[in-house]
Amino acid sequence: MVTENAVEVAVRVREAVSRVTGRDASAWPVRRLAGHASLRSYWRVGAPPESFVVMVMPPDGRPEEVTSGGAPPEDPFVNVQRWLQGAGVRVPVIHAFLETERLMVLEDLGDETLEARLLAGDPPEPLYAHAIDQIARLRARAERAPDPACVAFGRSFDRTLYRWELDHFREWLLEAWKGASLSPGERREVDRSFDGIADALAAEPAGFTHRDYQSRNLMVLPGGEQVVIDFQDALLGPRQYDLVALLRDSYVELPATLVDRMLSRYRERLAADGGPVLDPVAFRAGFDLLTVQRKLKDAGRFVFIDRVRGNPSFLPSIPASLRYVRDALPRRRELASLSEILGRHVPELR
Numbered sequence: 001m002v003t004e005n006a007v008e009v010a011v012r013v014r015e016a017v018s019r020v021t022g023r024d025a026s027a028w029p030v031r032r033l034a035g036h037a038s039l040r041s042y043w044r045v046g047a048p049p050e051s052f053v054v055m056v057m058p059p060d061g062r063p064e065e066v067t068s069g070g071a072p073p074e075d076p077f078v079n080v081q082r083w084l085q086g087a088g089v090r091v092p093v094i095h096a097f098l099e100t101e102r103l104m105v106l107e108d109l110g111d112e113t114l115e116a117r118l119l120a121g122d123p124p125e126p127l128y129a130h131a132i133d134q135i136a137r138l139r140a141r142a143e144r145a146p147d148p149a150c151v152a153f154g155r156s157f158d159r160t161l162y163r164w165e166l167d168h169f170r171e172w173l174l175e176a177w178k179g180a181s182l183s184p185g186e187r188r189e190v191d192r193s194f195d196g197i198a199d200a201l202a203a204e205p206a207g208f209t210h211r212d213y214q215s216r217n218l219m220v221l222p223g224g225e226q227v228v229i230d231f232q233d234a235l236l237g238p239r240q241y242d243l244v245a246l247l248r249d250s251y252v253e254l255p256a257t258l259v260d261r262m263l264s265r266y267r268e269r270l271a272a273d274g275g276p277v278l279d280p281v282a283f284r285a286g287f288d289l290l291t292v293q294r295k296l297k298d299a300g301r302f303v304f305i306d307r308v309r310g311n312p313s314f315l316p317s318i319p320a321s322l323r324y325v326r327d328a329l330p331r332r333r334e335l336a337s338l339s340e341i342l343g344r345h346v347p348e349l350r
Contacts, residue, residue: 013054077232083150115215140275142208156236162198169300180345193338209237250317322348
């Protein structure tokens with residue numbers, strides 16, 4: 001695939017802003033914004049207060065993350081943005097989607113993510129309380145009134161997807177990064193455990209799930225409002241999934257006491273907003289199991305992004321991901337054999 005250089009992209013994004021705004025942006029400054037694991041890139045055109053962010057999307061439009069189902073009839077970012085906005089969630093304004101050119105002109109939200117505010121010294125409790133209240137309110141609404149017009153309600157985490165993600169860890173973290181070779185007996189036990197995890201998670205009640213509701217995907221505006229971004233891979237999943245993404249964030253590690261308070265807060269807010277009343281013990285058990293699954297997947301994904309996409313920037317986040325797994329495994333007694341085997345080959349999990 002032929003890729004554009006920065007000069008070519010700068011011309012394209014300026015032209016897009018000019019067409020959308022009716023202004024001559026040909027001399028406006030252009031700066032590429034920090035990217036994450038996405039195949040998309042983001043470019044700021046202009047300078048605040050007169051600036052826009054242009055999303056440059058891959059030409060084939062395939063999902064960023066592995067998901068089930070065929071191609072949606074509408075671009076997922078556009079589709080999910082409309083549903084979230086209708087649900088009262090603050091999301092970026094889409095000024096225009098130039099579909100044939102794979103460009104989207106968006107509101108410029110600035111550079112302050114939740115992660116950035118924490119690094120700047122903001123107290124974590126109010127930031128996380130806001131994020132928890134928002135996701136609880138959203139989940140309660142989604143469970144009361146699922147919308148088949150939103151692509152997220154037509155695809156889901158199923159057993160196959162959970163299992164694929166666990167194999168992604170085995171292939172990339174265990175084998176490619178650690179150079180481990182499981183014995184036939186170890187492989188059978190790992191497969192048995194992975195099957196059990198996938199079966200248990202697939203049986204959980206499923207509802208709207210952002211999938212990457214974490215510190216780098218929550219923008220914090222000057223007044224404290226939080227804007228949700230990077231939602232194009234949303235699908236149906238367990239209630240705890242977005243909580244694992246947020247509270248077991250590979251980029252920000254939180255004190256255990258704060259995590260406990262936020263889990264309690266979520267259950268309280270979910271019920272207050274019309275959702276179900278959840279048993280705290282069962283809810284925490286599901287949170288721990290999802291921590292094992294999601295963080296194994298993340299650790300493998302970070303190696304994949306380095307080896308296949310040539311982006312090593314996520315490798316420093318592997319230790320935190322593995323620490324989460326190490327701490328959660330003892331709370332799931334049925335995974336004792338898995339814990340022992342992985343610990344032989346991955347010292348961070350001992």
